[in-house]
Structure formats: structure tokens, C-alpha cells
Amino acid sequence: MRVLIVTAGTWGDVAPYTGLGVRLRTEGHEVALATHERFRQAVRAHGLAFRPLPVDPRQELASASGQGLARAVSPPVALARVARMARAFMPALATGVADAVREGADVLLSSTLTDPMCAVLGEALGVANLGVYVQPIEPTAAFPPVVVGARSFGAYGNRLGARVLRAVTDRIFGPAVGGLRHELGLPARRLSGPLGLPPGRTVLHGFSPRVVPRPADWPEGHRVCGYWWPPTPPDWRPEPRLLDFLAAGPPPVLAGFGSFVESDAERLSTLLADALRRAKVRGIVQAGWSGLRVESDDVLTVREVPHAWLFPKTAAVVHHAGAGTTAAALRAGVPAVPVPVQLDQHFWAGRVHALGVATRPLHYQRLTASRLADAITAATGAPALRARARRVARELAGEDGAGAVAATLERLA
DSSP states (O other), X not given: OEEEEEOOSSGGGTHHHHHHHHHHHHTTOEEEEEEEGGGHHHHHTTTOEEEEESOOHHHHHHSHHHHHHHTOOSHHHHHHHHHHHHHHHHHHXXXXXXXXXXXXXXXXXXXXXXXXXXXXXXXXXXXXXXXXXXXXXXXXXXXXXXGGOSOOOHHHHHXXXXXXXXXXXXXXXXXXXXXXXXXXXXXXXXXOSGGGOOSSOOEEEOSOTTTSOOOTTSXXXXXXXOOOOOOXXXXXXXXXXXXXXXXXXXXXXXXXXXXXXXXXXXXXXXXXXXXXXXXTOOEEEEOTTTTOOOOSSSEEEESOOOHHHHGGGSSEEEEOOOHHHHHHHHHHTOOEEEOOOSTTHHHHHHHHHHHTSBOOOOOGGXXXXXXXXXXXXXXXXXXXXXXXXHHHHHHHHTOOHHHHHHHHHHXXX
């Protein structure tokens, strides 16, 4: 079949789908991935066809609105700010998704952010459409909406929170989806369900049931498959200076914030350097989208290095608890120091702490060098934490998340 995977967001919202796409291609499917132009080379490096979507996620996060989101100190404030950002770029994104789908496909696999548009296009064009999510957004009594953190409000409170979130997402997607339905000649329809999607759809989730067990009150068609691991680019090789640094001493602590954009990169770089010095550990800092930089005899700064290669060589990983980075640390079997910044990062940080493979989350907006140093010391000085991390990694190695999606497509065909 001709499979089109459609996703939008940061690299963490794209990388898992490269792994899924490569697996589906090995199963004999013709696979294209539609996402932002910024990721064209990274997608094509794995032999997948590429279809461009508008909007540059890094520019959005570096904008005044994006920096306002980064500074939000509570979930309601963060939700209001992300809704304002999304409403601004959603019409352009909807147009881009429509153009990508019109190039042709037998089945659409769509992420959370693109699923409302793909559902409309699938209905209009007669193309099968499945949700493929890396976050659990379906309302449940088991846990609160992922954008409000990991703390449960009880069965009633969790469902009430989901209804509030539905009202927010209706405001985000309503105009763009309504405009797309009108353009395609479909009758107007009131939004219902999470993301305004019709009930009864098949949604496959790319995370492990070991991390988020499937809630008993989810609809029948919602499955938790296991992670979709991003492949290492076939032509990637580590820089000699990185190999030399790793060989020159004990395993370092890796610190990075991925696609998060901090406008004051110098301040954050200084904080990381101070924390690593206080904790008396060697460190590697990933520059990321913030452009972090720390250099000394005991600290090295690197740019893009595949997580699957680097993480297992570290003593612990300090990260922003994005879905993809959290998964990579779990796969590597190393303790984590989660420092969530916004939205679903608080949910994932809480999950890995509850699993016993990470220290207590440190909120980015209240981060200090002293607090981070204490957390690094706790992560690297607790054999039980590392033992649990290794056990979880062994369990994840036995799962085949991409295979579950391939089997679903086989039944669909």
C-alpha cells in the first residue's frame, strides 16, 4: 500500500515516525512522510519519501509567543498560550496537510496535531485514516490529561479535566477543520470527541504499556503498541573528539533540552556548567535548538548525536522529558533527571519517576544549579535506580511497537 504518515511539531514529534516508516517499508509498503521542511534531509536519509508541510517549529518556539509558553508556570497558562499560538498557524498547516494528502495515498497515518485534518481529508477522498499517537489524549479516569501533568485528580477530576481540554482543542482546531470541510464540500459538523474527531476510530499509540498501561475505559479501537524507535542515520559517524572524550574517563552525565528554545542560552549553559561542577561529574551538553555551549576539560558540547548511540554510554541523562527523549533514556537503561518545561513533558517526567528510573522532576521555571547538582548526584549515586532502569530497558527490548502497526495495516489491506 501507499502509506502517508503525517506529523507536525518538533523533532520529537517526527523522529518516532521515521522508525515506523522504515519498518513499514521493510514490510513492502511505499512510505512517504509529510512534515516540516526543516526535517526534509533527516527523513530522506532513511529512504522515505518526503512531502513538505508549512510552519517552522523552531521559529514558532523562538517567537515571543513561544517564549511566553516556555515561561508559563502553570498548566492553565500554558494551555492558553499554546492555544493562541496554534490558532495562528493552524489554517496554514491545514492547507499544507491537504496538499500533501492530495498527492495520493491508500492510507493515512496521522499524529495528534494533524489527525483532525487527516480525518476530514480521509472522509472526503475515501482514504482510510488511522491515528498514530505518541501521547495518550483519549479521556480516561486512569490519569489526567497529559498537558496538566502526572498528578491524578481522581476518576471524576480526570474526566472533568478532559472535558475542559476538549473545549480548548475545539477552539484550536475548529476554524481550520470547518474551513477544510467547506472547501471539500462536506457538510458542517459540530466537533466532538478528543481533537474534534468522530468516535469509533482506530488509534495506535507509540509508547510502551510498561510506561502507560492501556486504560480499561478507552474505546475498543485504541491500542498501546510499544515504542517506534527512530533509526540511526545510515551514514552517521561519531566525531573523533567525542570518542576521545568518552574514552578519557568515567561515563559522563549528558545534559540536553532537545527542541526546547531558551532565548538566554548563555544563562542556561552557565547553569549546566555550574551544576556539573558541583556534582563533580564529567559532562556532555547537547547544543539543541537553544544553541547551548559548555566547554572545559570535563565538559564537551556536541550537536546532533543519535540518542540510541550516545545514551547507553552515559551515567545519567538530564533532559526536558519530551516524549521521544524520555523513550530514548528508557531504552538506554540509564537513570534520568527530568526537567520538564511545558505541556506533556510534565506527564512523562512523572511517569518515569513513578517507574523508579528517574529522580523527582525539577520544574524548569524554578531550576537552579544547586537543585540540578543534587539531582545529578542522586541519579549517579543510586545503584538501585540504575538497576531498575536496566530492567525496564530489557522489558522494552521485547516489545515490537512498529510491528503492531504493520500488522494492523496488513489486516486493513
